[in-house]
Amino acid sequence: MRRHIKNNVSWVGKIDWELETFHGDDYSINNGSSQNAYLVEEEKTVLIDTVWTPHSTEFVENLKKEINLKKIDYVIANHGECDHSGSLPALMAEIPNTPIYCTAQCVKSLEGQYGKRGWNFHTVKTGDTLEIGNGKKLIFIEMKMLHWPDSMATYMTGDNILFSNDAFGQHYAVDELFNDKANQCLLYREAIKYFTNILNPFANLITKKIDELLALNLPIEIIAPSHGAIWREDPLQIVRQYAVWANAYQEDQITVVYDTMWEGTAKIAHAIAEEVKRQSPSTVVKVFNIAKSDKDDIMTEVFRSRAIAVGSPTVSNSILSSVAGWLEFLKQLKFKNKRAAAFGCYGWSGESVKVLQERLRDAGFEVIDDNIRSFWNPTDETLAAVPELVGNLLGGKADDSVEETAVSPLRKWKCGPCGYIYDPAVGDPDSGIAPGTPFEQLPDDWSCPTCGVSKDLFSPID
Ligand code: FEO
Secondary structure, eight states, X not given: OOEEEETTEEEOOEEETTOOEETTTTEEOSSOEEEOOEEEESSSEEEEOOOXXXXXXXXXXXXXXXXXXXXXXXXXXXXXXXXXXXXXXXXXXXXXXXXXXXXXXXXXXXXXXXXXXXXXXXXXXXXXXXXXETTEEEEEEEOTTSSSTTOEEEEETTTTEEEEETTTOOSOOOTTOBXXXXXXXXXXXXXXXXXXXXXXXXXXXXXXHHHHHHHTTOOOSEEEESSSOBBOSSTHHHHHHHHHHTTTXXXXXXXXXXXXXXXXXXXXXXXXXXXXXXXXXXXXXXXXXXXXXXXXXXXXXXXXXSEEEEEOOOBTTXXXXXXXXXXXXXXXXXXXXXXXXXXXXXXXXXXXXXXXXXXXXXXXXXXXXXXXXXXXXXXXXXXXXXXXXXXXXXXXXXXXXXXXXXXXXXXXXXXXXXXXXXXXXXXXXXXXXXXXXXXXXXXXXXXXXXXXXBGGXXXXXX
C-alpha cells in the first residue's frame, strides 16, 4: 500500500520486520529493514527502484492496486543490486517497453543478473535530466562506488527530494517511515553500523561526493534512501554526519577484541581494558570475544575507536580461525588513523602475536611494538608489561616500522574503491593508453576502467 511522502510522491516499498541478515548472511539485521521504492505521479508517472526478489510478486500486485502499470512512463533504476532491482523482471514482464533510466554500469549489472531481456534502457550520467511535467524534472547524479560502480542518486526538482539509494540509508524498519518519527538512538546506531560495514571502504569517495553534491546547490528538503528512515527533519544532518564519519573518524574509545582457548588470552584482554580505565578514566573501553559477538557490531565499535588491542592464542603456529576471519574483514573496511596492539598466550612456539601484528599492519593500523606474549597463563610478571602497552596504545610513540610507500613509475597502482590494478606494462588499451605508460603519465581525465573513479583514488603497490 502506498504511503504519502510529499505532494505527488509516494513510498511503495517493503518494510521487512522479519529480515535477520543481508548480503546473504554477511550483515546482521537486528531491527528489521526496508527496501524503499517510490512512485512519482506528475504529468509523467515514474517508478524509482523496486524491492528485493523474494517480494517481487507482492510488490507488483500491490503496485497494481495503486495504479494501472501501463501508466508508468519511466522506471528509474538507481542501483542494480537485487534488493532494489529484484522486482524488475516481474514488473517489466507487464510493461516490457517502458524506458528504464540507469547508468551504463547498471545495465551491465541488470543484464548480468537477469540476462539480456531486451529492456528499453536509457543510460544517464551526472547532470542528465528527465522532464516529468508540472514544471518538475529529475536530475541524475552518479554515485560511483557508493557502494557499487553503478550506483546513482536521482534528484527531483520542485519537491526537492534526493532519492539517494543506498547512501544515507540504514538497515532499520521504521513503520512511520520518517526520521523524526524513528527511535533516534536506533536510527543513529543503525546508520553508523551501515556506514562502518558497507560504506567505510569508500570513505575517501564519500567526502568528494558530498562536496560534489553540495556544489550543485540543489535545495534538499527530503533525502529518501532505499533502506530505512526517510530524512525529512533536518535532512542534511545525515550528510553532515557522513562528512564527519568519512574523515578518519574516531572517538575517545579503546576496543579490545580476542578469542581464547583456555581463558589465558581472555585474562590479558580484561587486564588491558582495566589498565586503560586506570590510566585514562574518561576513555570508553569495550571488550568483545570475537567468537561470541556479532562481527558487524564489533566493527562499529572499532570504527568509533582510536585504538584497538587484538588477542589470540597460538594455534598450529598461527592464530585462531575466528580471529583470522575477523582480521580479513577488518582489512576490507580500510579504517584509517587508528593504533593497534597484539597479545596472546602460547604453549610452545608462540607465533600468534607476530601474526596478529603483521595482519593489523596489513589492515592499515599503526601497530605499536609493545605486546603481551604469555607462556601459558598470564602471571603477574607477564601482566607487568600491560601498563606500558596501554600507555603507548593511548598515545605513546607508535611502531615506526610502517614505512611510507615509495612511488615508482614502474609500479602498479591499485584502485582504492574497486581494487582494479593498473599495470604500466599492460596499459589500458580500451582507453587508448599504450603498454609501457607509467601511471604518472596517464591523462588527468583517465578513470578506472572498472568503476570509473578518478586517478587520485589509486595507490601504488609493490
Ligand atoms: Fe541496498 Fe547496494 O544494495
